[in-house]
Amino acid sequence: MSEAAAPAPKPRAGRTATGRRRLRSALAVAALELFASQGYEATTVEDIVDAVGVGRRTFFRYFRSKEEVVFPDHDERLAEVVARLEAADPAEPPLAVVGATAEMVLEMYLAEPEISLKRFELTRAVPSLRDKEIASIDRYQRVFARYLRGRYCGEPHGDLRAAVGASAVVATHNHILRQWLKSAGSLDARAQLREALRLATASVHSPWGEQPAGSESAADERVVVGVVRTAASAETVRARVTGALAELSDDQ
DSSP: OOOOOOOOOOOOTTSSHHHHHHHHHHHHHHHHHHHHHHOTTTOOHHHHHHHHTOOHHHHHHHOSSTTGGGSTTHHHHHHHHHHHHHTSOTTSOHHHHHHHHHHHHHHHHHHSHHHHHHHHHHHHHOHHHHHHHHHHHHHHHHHHHHHHHHHSTTSTTHHHHHHHHHHHHHHHHHHHHHHHHHTTTOSOHHHHHHHHHHHHHHHHHGGGTOOOTTSOOGGGSOOOOOOOOOSSOHHHHHHHHHHHHHHHHHHO
C-alpha cells in the first residue's frame, strides 16, 4: 500500500498581489474597528495583528505606524494622480483633465466603502487624524495646481488661474465625498461629482473669458463694431445703435 501523499502547503495570504491587497485591507478594517470600539490611543499594533491573526512583522511590512493604517493607500493614490496628469493629452482642456482626475480619486474611495466610512467616523473623533487628513488634501491641491501652472504657463494670470482652478476642483470633490460619507454610501456620488465639477469649472472659466464645456462658443456670438463721425452725443449714438440691433433681432 502506497504512502499517502502529504497535503500541499497552504499559500501565504500575502504571497500574491491579490493576497497582499486583501491582507492590507483586512489590517486596515481591523484597526478601524478596534479604534472605534476601544479608542484610537488605547489600541496597540498587537491588538490589530491579533485580530487578523498575523505577526507584527507583517503589519510593519504594510504600514510604518498605527497612524498610517488609517490612510492605507494615500501615497499610492497620490502617485496615480501624478501619473494620470503627466499622461494627459495636452490638447484636452486643463480643467477637464483635473476634473477627470478628481473623479478617479473619488473612485478610489468608492472602491473600499467599508474603510472609507469607518475612517470618516474616526477622523471626526480624533483631532490628530483629522489634521493628517487635511494635510493629505493639501497635497492633492498642490499637485493639481502644479499641473495647471504648466498648462497656463505664459498666459495672463496663469499662476492665479492655476491656484483658483485647483482649489475649486479639490473643494468640489471633497464636498461631494463628504456628502457620500454622511449618506453612509447611498448617494450617487459619481453623478453628483460630475455635475458639481461642471458648475465649479464654469465659474472658474468665466472671469478669464473662457468657455466652459457645454456652453455656446465664442463663434456663436454676434459682435458689432462701428466707427462713426457725428455731432450727436455718445449717448444718442448708443441709443440709436441699440435700437437698430433690436429691430434686426426682431426681423430674424
